[in-house]
Amino acid sequence: MSNPDILRENTADPFAGERLKLSPFHERQAALNLRDAWSSWNGYKFADYYYDVDYEYFNIRNTCGTYDICPMQKYLIEGPDAMAMLNRMVTRDVSKLRINRVTYCCWCTDTGRMIDDGTIFRLGEEQYMLTCGSPSIAWLRKSCVGFDEVSVTEHTENLAALSLQGPTSFATLKNMGFDQVAELKPFGILRLPFDGTEIMISRTGFTGDLGYELWIDPKHALAMWDALYVAGEHFGIQPYGESATNMARLEAGFLMPYMEFNEALKTINFEYDHTPLELDLAWIVDFKKPHFNGRSALLKQKQEGLTRKLLKLDIEGNKTAEEAILYNNEACSHEIGYVTSAMWSPAVKANIAFAFVDTNALGGDIWAEIYHYKELRPHRKMALCQISDKPFWVNPRARQTPPGLT
Incomplete structure (x- = not known):
């Protein structure tokens, strides 16, 4: 007689942990990916393009498009020491960031080499969300050493996120019933009711044009997608992938990891990584604030010249x-x-x-x-x-x- 437990073990998928994860929006995206052109990002199946790269680029510039940012890493940093911990980790002065505002930042090793860049969302008095392109949980936890009242939580799979970019993006959101978006300033955050839950809308993006990012509980991701595409039907809404994103971000002068810079913790060859000053990011390095990772090395580089x-x-x-x-x-x-x-x-x-x-x-x-x-x-x-x-x-x-x- 066979043992049921052994049978279950033998018939389980041995590669389940190796397969790419699917975004909460994947069901809708797969139906629109006519070329079946997929790549991967942080363990997620991710669209390189859907139909044609140039067509998707012109959607961004002439109408509006959606870009799946669910694979982007998201971390909640919370507690009385959250601001102090982040302020020591990143080069920008986090103490100046107000509630419901977003700022661009980067963080470095003690030698001033850039580990990654990303955005910090201030969600409350003692609550922040950090987003970035690559997993950073180990560095964040190391950065908490010496701060007793701060916690870091991996939040990537708890939040579905969709970027809506292009000249008709606001018209689409207004048609979706979000009239309040009219007064949302760049790098601002707005929270609104939707489908029995809350949707967070930030006026952020990676294209140099008008754009927003929509954040919601993954259980409501498809409902948000459907409502968005109904609202944007007459405003030219289409999905776009990584290739079109890369075109738009280069025009806008935004940096891309592994294209403009290597992440310091993953770079083998000496000085094949970079500092923020070398990357023309001196504007987000604040030498007036207290000590932060890499400050001494960056100040020395500034004084000696690049x-x-x-x-x-x-x-x-x-x-x-x-x-x-x-x-x-x-x-x-x-x-x-x-x-x-x-x-x-x-x-x-x-x-x-x-x-x-x-x-x-x-x-x-x-x-x-x-x-x-x-x-x-x-x-x-x-x-x-x-x-x-x-x-x-x-x-x-x-x-x-x-x-x-x-």
Whole structure:
């Protein structure tokens, strides 16, 4: 006679723990992913694109689209010492963050190398939520040492999150019945009743345009999706994936991990990681506040000067400078840097890129050595680069309150 317990053990899926998790929105997204184009992010099955990357990019720029941010890591930091703990961990002054506001931040090792960047939501007097691209629970718990009244809770699977971006995003939310969103300022938080629970709406995003992020209990995720898509039916709402996101964020001048920077705790080669100052993030490093991780090293680097810096480049021609090496002359006699991200921008009508450049070379010419294929044959060209001091593309409506209907 067979043992039922043994039978259950033998018939269980031995790979269950290795399979990609499904987002609370997956059922709806799978039906719309006509190309079945999936990748992975933090153990979740994640859409690279749904139908066509360029089509999805133009949805972001001309109508509105949804981007699943459920795989993004979310942590609750709570208690009387929550603010002090975060203020010691990140480079920005968290004490200035008001309730129902969001701020962008980064955190470093003691040597000033950047571990990750993310956003801090202040949800209450002693409650914060940190979001970031990669798992950070171990570093957060280490950062709690010395603070007796603070707790860190992994919150990723307890909160479904959907980014709604584009010029018709506000019109869609208004049509959904959320009239109060009209007065929501950039980086503000609003809580409203929905489907017998509460929806949190933040005016945040990663595209440089008008946009919001919607946060809700996973049990109500599909109801929120359905209501959102009904409301946005006549406003061009479509889902978009990682590839279109990468296009929009580069135009807006936003950094992407593993493209502009390596996470310090996962980098093997010496100085293949970066500091916030090298990444042109000095504006979120507050030397006026008390001690924070990496302060001494960053202050020393500021005083001694940078040897390399991330720049935004406008490159002549229309051949994308992906993986291009940079030189100080057309003859390629002296290498001065390299491109991290590049694209032909439909919105800007220009060839744009992020690139690390030796600071000693600034003030002279910057040339990109670009290789491209034409009818299966490789071609090489040298393109002159101009430094851009501002994001390549930001629409004024991203800052307007109320944003107006489009």
